[in-house]
Amino acid sequence: MIIKTECSICEGSLEEIINLGECPPANNFVEKKNQDVESFPLIIDFCQQCYCIQLRHCLSKKELYSFYTYSTPQIDSLAKHYENLLKKLKELNFAQKSQSCIEIGSNNGNLLNFLKPHFNKVLGVDPASNIASIAIENGVETIIDFFSNKVAKKILEKNTKFDVAIARHMFAHNEDPSEMLSAMDKILDESGVFIIENAYAIDTFKNGEFDQIYHEHMFYFSALNINALMNKFNFELIDFEHAPVHGGSGVFICGKKGKHTIQKSVGKILSEEEKYFNDKKIFQNFREKIEATRKQVIELIAKDISSNKIVGAYGAPAKAFTVFSYYGLNHRNISFCVDTTPTKIGKVFPKFNIPIIAEDELADHDYDTLIVNAWNYKEDILKKSSSIFKKGTKLIFIIPNLEIYTVN
Ligand SMILES: [Zn+2]
Structure with missing residues:
Protein backbone atom coordinates (compact mmCIF):
# COMPACT_ATOMS: atom_id res chain seq x y z
CA MET A 1 0.00 0.00 0.00
CA ILE A 2 1.13 3.53 -0.83
CA ILE A 3 0.00 6.47 1.31
CA LYS A 4 0.00 9.62 -0.82
CA THR A 5 1.37 12.73 0.83
CA GLU A 6 1.47 14.94 -2.26
CA CYS A 7 -0.46 15.26 -5.53
CA SER A 8 0.29 12.39 -7.92
CA ILE A 9 0.09 14.68 -10.92
CA CYS A 10 1.74 17.97 -9.93
CA GLU A 11 3.31 17.18 -6.53
CA GLY A 12 1.25 20.01 -5.02
CA SER A 13 -0.01 19.91 -1.44
CA LEU A 14 -3.23 18.09 -0.64
CA GLU A 15 -6.32 18.91 1.35
CA GLU A 16 -8.63 16.24 2.81
CA ILE A 17 -12.17 16.51 1.43
CA ILE A 18 -13.80 13.30 2.61
CA ASN A 19 -13.11 10.47 5.04
CA LEU A 20 -15.46 7.47 4.79
CA GLY A 21 -13.72 5.33 7.38
CA GLU A 22 -12.19 1.90 6.80
CA CYS A 23 -13.39 -0.65 4.25
CA PRO A 24 -12.12 -3.95 2.80
CA PRO A 25 -11.01 -3.72 -0.86
CA ALA A 26 -14.11 -3.89 -3.08
CA ASN A 27 -14.99 -6.91 -5.24
CA ASN A 28 -12.92 -9.21 -3.03
CA PHE A 29 -15.59 -11.60 -1.85
CA VAL A 30 -14.78 -14.50 0.46
CA GLU A 31 -15.98 -18.09 0.59
CA LYS A 32 -17.49 -18.11 4.08
CA LYS A 33 -18.55 -15.89 6.96
CA ASN A 34 -15.95 -14.45 9.36
CA GLN A 35 -13.09 -15.02 6.92
CA ASP A 36 -10.48 -12.45 7.82
CA VAL A 37 -9.90 -9.62 5.34
CA GLU A 38 -7.97 -6.45 6.07
CA SER A 39 -9.72 -3.06 5.89
CA PHE A 40 -8.07 0.16 4.74
CA PRO A 41 -9.01 3.86 5.07
CA LEU A 42 -11.11 5.51 2.35
CA ILE A 43 -9.89 9.10 2.37
CA ILE A 44 -10.08 11.50 -0.58
CA ASP A 45 -7.71 14.45 -1.01
CA PHE A 46 -7.92 17.45 -3.32
CA CYS A 47 -5.05 19.33 -4.97
CA GLN A 48 -5.75 23.03 -5.20
CA GLN A 49 -3.05 23.46 -7.84
CA CYS A 50 -4.21 21.05 -10.59
CA TYR A 51 -7.68 20.14 -9.19
CA CYS A 52 -6.73 16.47 -8.91
CA ILE A 53 -9.07 14.50 -6.63
CA GLN A 54 -7.33 11.37 -5.41
CA LEU A 55 -7.41 8.50 -2.97
CA ARG A 56 -4.85 8.69 -0.17
CA HIS A 57 -4.34 4.98 0.58
CA CYS A 58 -3.57 3.17 -2.67
CA LEU A 59 -3.41 -0.61 -2.52
CA SER A 60 -1.14 -2.68 -4.73
CA LYS A 61 -2.56 -4.55 -7.71
CA LYS A 62 -2.10 -7.77 -5.79
CA GLU A 63 -4.04 -6.48 -2.78
CA LEU A 64 -6.81 -5.26 -5.08
CA TYR A 65 -7.29 -7.87 -7.73
CA SER A 66 -6.43 -11.24 -6.26
CA PHE A 67 -10.08 -12.30 -5.98
CA TYR A 68 -11.53 -10.04 -8.66
CA THR A 69 -15.10 -10.82 -9.67
CA TYR A 70 -16.48 -7.95 -11.77
CA SER A 71 -17.90 -8.94 -15.12
CA THR A 72 -19.55 -6.33 -17.40
CA PRO A 73 -23.28 -7.01 -17.46
CA GLN A 74 -25.32 -7.18 -20.67
CA ILE A 75 -27.90 -4.50 -20.07
CA ASP A 76 -30.05 -2.24 -22.27
CA SER A 77 -28.54 1.02 -20.96
CA LEU A 78 -25.01 -0.17 -21.77
CA ALA A 79 -25.99 -1.31 -25.27
CA LYS A 80 -27.29 2.20 -25.93
CA HIS A 81 -24.07 3.67 -24.57
CA TYR A 82 -21.99 1.49 -26.90
CA GLU A 83 -24.11 2.78 -29.81
CA ASN A 84 -23.35 6.35 -28.73
CA LEU A 85 -19.63 5.65 -28.48
CA LEU A 86 -19.66 4.24 -32.00
CA LYS A 87 -21.58 7.29 -33.24
CA LYS A 88 -18.97 9.58 -31.66
CA LEU A 89 -16.13 7.60 -33.26
CA LYS A 90 -17.81 7.86 -36.68
CA GLU A 91 -18.25 11.62 -36.19
CA LEU A 92 -14.50 11.93 -35.66
CA ASN A 93 -13.86 9.78 -38.77
CA PHE A 94 -12.93 6.69 -36.80
CA ALA A 95 -14.45 3.20 -36.80
CA GLN A 96 -13.48 2.71 -40.45
CA LYS A 97 -12.99 -0.72 -41.98
CA SER A 98 -9.26 -0.07 -42.47
CA GLN A 99 -8.63 0.87 -38.84
CA SER A 100 -7.77 -0.96 -35.67
CA CYS A 101 -8.98 -0.61 -32.09
CA ILE A 102 -7.47 -1.66 -28.78
CA GLU A 103 -9.30 -1.70 -25.48
CA ILE A 104 -7.42 -1.56 -22.19
CA GLY A 105 -9.36 -3.27 -19.40
CA SER A 106 -11.53 -5.04 -21.95
CA ASN A 107 -13.16 -7.27 -19.31
CA ASN A 108 -15.43 -9.88 -20.95
CA GLY A 109 -15.07 -8.32 -24.40
CA ASN A 110 -18.65 -7.02 -24.71
CA LEU A 111 -17.67 -3.63 -26.17
CA LEU A 112 -15.05 -5.06 -28.56
CA ASN A 113 -17.52 -7.65 -29.76
CA PHE A 114 -19.90 -4.83 -30.56
CA LEU A 115 -17.20 -2.75 -32.33
CA LYS A 116 -15.62 -5.67 -34.20
CA PRO A 117 -17.67 -5.34 -37.44
CA HIS A 118 -16.59 -1.69 -37.74
CA PHE A 119 -12.84 -2.28 -37.58
CA ASN A 120 -10.22 -4.26 -39.39
CA LYS A 121 -8.89 -5.50 -36.07
CA VAL A 122 -9.84 -5.32 -32.41
CA LEU A 123 -7.64 -6.36 -29.51
CA GLY A 124 -8.34 -6.47 -25.78
CA VAL A 125 -5.96 -6.27 -22.82
CA ASP A 126 -7.12 -7.30 -19.35
CA PRO A 127 -5.29 -8.71 -16.31
CA ALA A 128 -8.18 -10.73 -14.82
CA SER A 129 -7.71 -14.14 -16.43
CA ASN A 130 -11.07 -15.58 -15.30
CA ILE A 131 -12.95 -12.72 -16.99
CA ALA A 132 -10.66 -12.25 -20.00
CA SER A 133 -11.08 -15.91 -20.90
CA ILE A 134 -14.81 -15.24 -21.37
CA ALA A 135 -13.83 -12.65 -24.02
CA ILE A 136 -11.52 -15.13 -25.72
CA GLU A 137 -14.26 -17.78 -25.74
CA ASN A 138 -16.50 -15.20 -27.40
CA GLY A 139 -13.96 -14.65 -30.17
CA VAL A 140 -12.33 -11.43 -28.95
CA GLU A 141 -8.53 -11.67 -29.07
CA THR A 142 -7.35 -10.65 -25.60
CA ILE A 143 -3.94 -10.34 -23.95
CA ILE A 144 -4.17 -11.35 -20.30
CA ASP A 145 -1.93 -8.81 -18.58
CA PHE A 146 -1.73 -5.31 -17.11
CA PHE A 147 -1.17 -2.78 -19.90
CA SER A 148 2.42 -1.52 -19.61
CA ASN A 149 5.41 -0.51 -21.72
CA LYS A 150 6.47 -4.12 -21.82
CA VAL A 151 3.07 -5.30 -23.05
CA ALA A 152 2.93 -2.44 -25.60
CA LYS A 153 6.24 -3.59 -27.02
CA LYS A 154 5.01 -7.15 -27.24
CA ILE A 155 1.83 -6.04 -29.02
CA LEU A 156 3.80 -3.99 -31.57
CA GLU A 157 5.90 -7.02 -32.49
CA LYS A 158 2.77 -8.51 -34.07
CA ASN A 159 0.63 -5.44 -34.88
CA THR A 160 0.85 -1.98 -36.41
CA LYS A 161 -0.06 1.03 -34.25
CA PHE A 162 -3.72 1.42 -33.33
CA ASP A 163 -6.11 4.11 -34.58
CA VAL A 164 -8.40 3.97 -31.59
CA ALA A 165 -7.63 3.09 -27.99
CA ILE A 166 -10.37 2.84 -25.38
CA ALA A 167 -10.10 2.69 -21.60
CA ARG A 168 -13.52 2.46 -19.98
CA HIS A 169 -13.81 2.76 -16.21
CA MET A 170 -10.29 1.57 -15.57
CA PHE A 171 -8.02 4.59 -16.02
CA ALA A 172 -8.54 5.70 -12.43
CA HIS A 173 -7.66 2.18 -11.20
CA ASN A 174 -3.95 2.88 -11.12
CA GLU A 175 -1.99 4.91 -8.60
CA ASP A 176 0.49 6.02 -11.24
CA PRO A 177 -1.01 6.69 -14.69
CA SER A 178 2.39 7.59 -16.19
CA GLU A 179 3.33 4.02 -17.13
CA MET A 180 0.05 3.57 -18.96
CA LEU A 181 0.34 6.91 -20.75
CA SER A 182 3.85 6.23 -21.96
CA ALA A 183 2.76 2.78 -23.18
CA MET A 184 -0.26 4.42 -24.84
CA ASP A 185 2.05 6.91 -26.58
CA LYS A 186 3.94 3.97 -28.10
CA ILE A 187 0.94 2.03 -29.26
CA LEU A 188 -1.31 4.78 -30.63
CA ASP A 189 -0.95 6.01 -34.19
CA GLU A 190 0.09 9.69 -34.53
CA SER A 191 -3.39 10.64 -35.72
CA GLY A 192 -5.20 8.20 -33.44
CA VAL A 193 -7.53 8.90 -30.54
CA PHE A 194 -7.40 7.67 -26.99
CA ILE A 195 -10.81 7.58 -25.30
CA ILE A 196 -10.91 7.55 -21.54
CA GLU A 197 -14.29 6.98 -19.96
CA ASN A 198 -14.61 7.38 -16.26
CA ALA A 199 -17.06 8.27 -13.52
CA TYR A 200 -17.20 12.05 -13.85
CA ALA A 201 -16.04 13.87 -10.71
CA ILE A 202 -18.60 16.68 -10.98
CA ASP A 203 -21.46 14.11 -11.05
CA THR A 204 -19.90 12.01 -8.32
CA PHE A 205 -19.72 14.94 -5.90
CA LYS A 206 -22.77 16.90 -7.01
CA ASN A 207 -25.04 13.85 -6.76
CA GLY A 208 -23.57 12.60 -3.51
CA GLU A 209 -22.36 9.37 -5.14
CA PHE A 210 -20.14 8.46 -2.20
CA ASP A 211 -20.22 4.80 -3.26
CA GLN A 212 -18.04 5.65 -6.28
CA ILE A 213 -15.32 5.95 -3.66
CA TYR A 214 -13.59 2.60 -3.19
CA HIS A 215 -10.02 1.42 -3.30
CA GLU A 216 -10.01 0.64 -7.03
CA HIS A 217 -10.84 4.27 -7.79
CA MET A 218 -7.63 6.12 -7.09
CA PHE A 219 -8.63 9.22 -9.08
CA TYR A 220 -11.91 11.11 -9.51
CA PHE A 221 -11.42 12.68 -12.92
CA SER A 222 -12.65 15.99 -14.22
CA ALA A 223 -11.76 17.47 -17.62
CA LEU A 224 -9.41 19.93 -15.88
CA ASN A 225 -7.60 17.08 -14.27
CA ILE A 226 -7.40 14.88 -17.39
CA ASN A 227 -6.17 17.88 -19.36
CA ALA A 228 -3.40 18.60 -16.82
CA LEU A 229 -2.38 14.95 -16.82
CA MET A 230 -2.41 14.63 -20.62
CA ASN A 231 -0.30 17.77 -21.00
CA LYS A 232 2.41 16.15 -18.90
CA PHE A 233 2.70 13.51 -21.60
CA ASN A 234 2.43 13.72 -25.36
CA PHE A 235 -1.37 14.12 -25.29
CA GLU A 236 -4.09 16.73 -25.07
CA LEU A 237 -7.83 16.69 -24.49
CA ILE A 238 -9.53 17.24 -27.86
CA ASP A 239 -13.19 16.58 -27.11
CA PHE A 240 -15.44 15.91 -24.14
CA GLU A 241 -18.78 14.23 -23.84
CA HIS A 242 -21.03 13.57 -20.89
CA ALA A 243 -22.67 10.12 -20.73
CA PRO A 244 -25.44 8.99 -18.36
CA VAL A 245 -23.93 5.55 -17.58
CA HIS A 246 -22.65 4.65 -14.09
CA GLY A 247 -24.25 7.67 -12.45
CA GLY A 248 -22.72 10.14 -14.90
CA SER A 249 -19.54 9.49 -16.80
CA GLY A 250 -17.06 11.70 -18.58
CA VAL A 251 -15.92 10.59 -22.02
CA PHE A 252 -12.54 12.27 -22.43
CA ILE A 253 -11.29 12.09 -26.00
CA CYS A 254 -7.56 12.66 -26.20
CA GLY A 255 -5.05 12.75 -29.02
CA LYS A 256 -1.36 13.37 -29.51
CA LYS A 257 -0.39 17.03 -29.12
CA GLY A 258 -1.00 19.22 -32.16
CA LYS A 259 -2.54 16.46 -34.30
CA HIS A 260 -6.23 17.30 -33.89
CA THR A 261 -8.60 20.26 -33.90
CA ILE A 262 -9.62 20.93 -30.31
CA GLN A 263 -13.41 20.95 -30.14
CA LYS A 264 -15.44 23.73 -28.50
CA SER A 265 -16.65 21.28 -25.84
CA VAL A 266 -13.20 21.38 -24.23
CA GLY A 267 -13.01 25.11 -23.43
CA LYS A 268 -16.62 25.05 -22.27
CA ILE A 269 -16.22 22.20 -19.80
CA LEU A 270 -12.91 23.51 -18.42
CA SER A 271 -14.36 26.89 -17.47
CA GLU A 272 -17.51 25.28 -16.05
CA GLU A 273 -15.45 23.05 -13.79
CA GLU A 274 -13.24 25.88 -12.55
CA LYS A 275 -16.33 27.50 -11.05
CA TYR A 276 -17.09 24.32 -9.11
CA PHE A 277 -13.61 23.79 -7.78
CA ASN A 278 -12.61 27.33 -6.94
CA ASP A 279 -15.00 27.79 -4.04
CA LYS A 280 -15.00 24.05 -3.14
CA LYS A 281 -18.66 24.25 -2.05
CA ILE A 282 -19.28 21.12 -4.09
CA PHE A 283 -17.35 19.10 -1.47
CA GLN A 284 -19.10 20.64 1.52
CA ASN A 285 -22.52 20.00 -0.07
CA PHE A 286 -21.42 16.44 -0.79
CA ARG A 287 -20.51 15.76 2.83
CA GLU A 288 -23.77 17.21 4.12
CA LYS A 289 -25.89 15.35 1.58
CA ILE A 290 -24.42 11.90 2.17
CA GLU A 291 -24.56 12.25 5.95
CA ALA A 292 -28.23 13.30 5.86
CA THR A 293 -29.19 10.33 3.63
ZN1 LIG B 1 -1.94 18.52 -8.33
Missing part, protein backbone atom coordinates in the same frame (compact mmCIF):
# COMPACT_ATOMS: atom_id res chain seq x y z
CA ARG A 294 -27.18 7.95 5.80
CA LYS A 295 -29.15 8.95 8.90
CA GLN A 296 -32.49 8.58 7.09
CA VAL A 297 -31.67 5.14 5.65
CA ILE A 298 -30.37 3.77 8.95
CA GLU A 299 -33.58 4.93 10.59
CA LEU A 300 -35.72 3.28 7.89
CA ILE A 301 -33.89 -0.02 8.30
CA ALA A 302 -34.06 0.10 12.10
CA LYS A 303 -37.80 0.74 11.92
CA ASP A 304 -38.37 -2.20 9.57
CA ILE A 305 -36.31 -4.54 11.71
CA SER A 306 -38.06 -3.49 14.92
CA SER A 307 -41.36 -4.44 13.27
CA ASN A 308 -39.93 -7.88 12.37
CA LYS A 309 -39.47 -7.13 8.70
CA ILE A 310 -36.61 -8.62 6.72
CA VAL A 311 -34.23 -6.32 4.90
CA GLY A 312 -31.95 -7.44 2.08
CA ALA A 313 -29.89 -5.75 -0.59
CA TYR A 314 -30.08 -5.91 -4.35
CA GLY A 315 -26.82 -5.81 -6.27
CA ALA A 316 -23.31 -6.62 -5.06
CA PRO A 317 -21.20 -4.20 -7.11
CA ALA A 318 -17.98 -2.67 -5.78
CA LYS A 319 -20.07 0.29 -4.60
CA ALA A 320 -21.89 -1.95 -2.13
CA PHE A 321 -18.72 -2.31 -0.07
CA THR A 322 -18.65 1.45 0.52
CA VAL A 323 -22.38 1.60 1.28
CA PHE A 324 -22.26 -1.20 3.86
CA SER A 325 -19.13 0.23 5.38
CA TYR A 326 -20.18 3.91 5.58
CA TYR A 327 -23.71 3.02 6.74
CA GLY A 328 -22.39 0.50 9.26
CA LEU A 329 -24.56 -2.32 7.84
CA ASN A 330 -23.87 -6.05 8.20
CA HIS A 331 -25.55 -9.46 8.42
CA ARG A 332 -27.40 -8.33 11.57
CA ASN A 333 -29.53 -5.88 9.57
CA ILE A 334 -29.03 -7.02 5.95
CA SER A 335 -29.99 -10.69 5.64
CA PHE A 336 -28.70 -11.30 2.12
CA CYS A 337 -27.61 -9.57 -1.04
CA VAL A 338 -28.88 -10.56 -4.50
CA ASP A 339 -26.65 -10.53 -7.54
CA THR A 340 -26.72 -12.03 -11.04
CA THR A 341 -22.93 -12.42 -11.50
CA PRO A 342 -22.06 -16.14 -11.34
CA THR A 343 -18.60 -15.42 -9.86
CA LYS A 344 -20.20 -13.66 -6.86
CA ILE A 345 -23.15 -15.95 -6.09
CA GLY A 346 -22.55 -18.22 -3.09
CA LYS A 347 -19.81 -15.95 -1.76
CA VAL A 348 -19.90 -13.61 1.22
CA PHE A 349 -19.07 -9.92 1.70
CA PRO A 350 -16.02 -9.88 3.98
CA LYS A 351 -16.31 -7.95 7.27
CA PHE A 352 -20.08 -7.36 6.77
CA ASN A 353 -20.70 -11.15 6.54
CA ILE A 354 -23.59 -10.67 4.12
CA PRO A 355 -24.15 -13.73 1.86
CA ILE A 356 -24.76 -13.31 -1.88
CA ILE A 357 -27.63 -15.23 -3.41
CA ALA A 358 -28.84 -15.63 -7.00
CA GLU A 359 -31.89 -13.80 -8.28
CA ASP A 360 -33.86 -17.02 -8.73
CA GLU A 361 -33.23 -17.94 -5.07
CA LEU A 362 -35.28 -14.90 -4.03
CA ALA A 363 -38.52 -16.83 -4.32
CA ASP A 364 -37.38 -19.10 -1.45
CA HIS A 365 -36.53 -16.18 0.83
CA ASP A 366 -38.67 -14.04 3.08
CA TYR A 367 -38.07 -10.33 2.64
CA ASP A 368 -39.90 -7.02 2.82
CA THR A 369 -37.35 -4.37 1.95
CA LEU A 370 -34.36 -4.22 -0.38
CA ILE A 371 -31.62 -1.58 -0.46
CA VAL A 372 -30.74 -1.24 -4.14
CA ASN A 373 -26.98 -0.93 -4.50
CA ALA A 374 -27.04 -1.08 -8.28
CA TRP A 375 -28.83 2.30 -8.48
CA ASN A 376 -26.96 3.10 -11.70
CA TYR A 377 -29.17 0.47 -13.37
CA LYS A 378 -32.33 1.89 -11.77
CA GLU A 379 -34.38 2.08 -14.99
CA ASP A 380 -33.49 -1.50 -15.94
CA ILE A 381 -34.34 -2.73 -12.43
CA LEU A 382 -37.66 -0.88 -12.14
CA LYS A 383 -38.72 -2.10 -15.58
CA LYS A 384 -38.40 -5.75 -14.55
CA SER A 385 -39.17 -5.28 -10.83
CA SER A 386 -42.54 -7.03 -10.82
CA SER A 387 -41.04 -10.14 -12.41
CA ILE A 388 -38.09 -10.32 -9.98
CA PHE A 389 -39.52 -9.20 -6.64
CA LYS A 390 -42.54 -10.15 -4.58
CA LYS A 391 -45.53 -7.82 -4.76
CA GLY A 392 -45.33 -5.18 -2.04
CA THR A 393 -41.52 -5.27 -1.72
CA LYS A 394 -40.10 -1.91 -0.69
CA LEU A 395 -37.16 -0.87 -2.89
CA ILE A 396 -34.89 1.79 -1.39
CA PHE A 397 -32.65 3.76 -3.74
CA ILE A 398 -30.14 5.92 -1.87
CA ILE A 399 -28.43 7.76 -4.74
CA PRO A 400 -28.67 10.40 -6.19
CA ASN A 401 -31.61 10.98 -3.82
CA LEU A 402 -33.39 8.79 -1.32
CA GLU A 403 -36.34 7.26 -3.18
CA ILE A 404 -38.67 4.46 -2.16
CA TYR A 405 -40.71 2.36 -4.59
CA THR A 406 -43.23 -0.37 -3.83
CA VAL A 407 -43.31 -3.28 -6.25
CA ASN A 408 -46.79 -3.86 -7.66
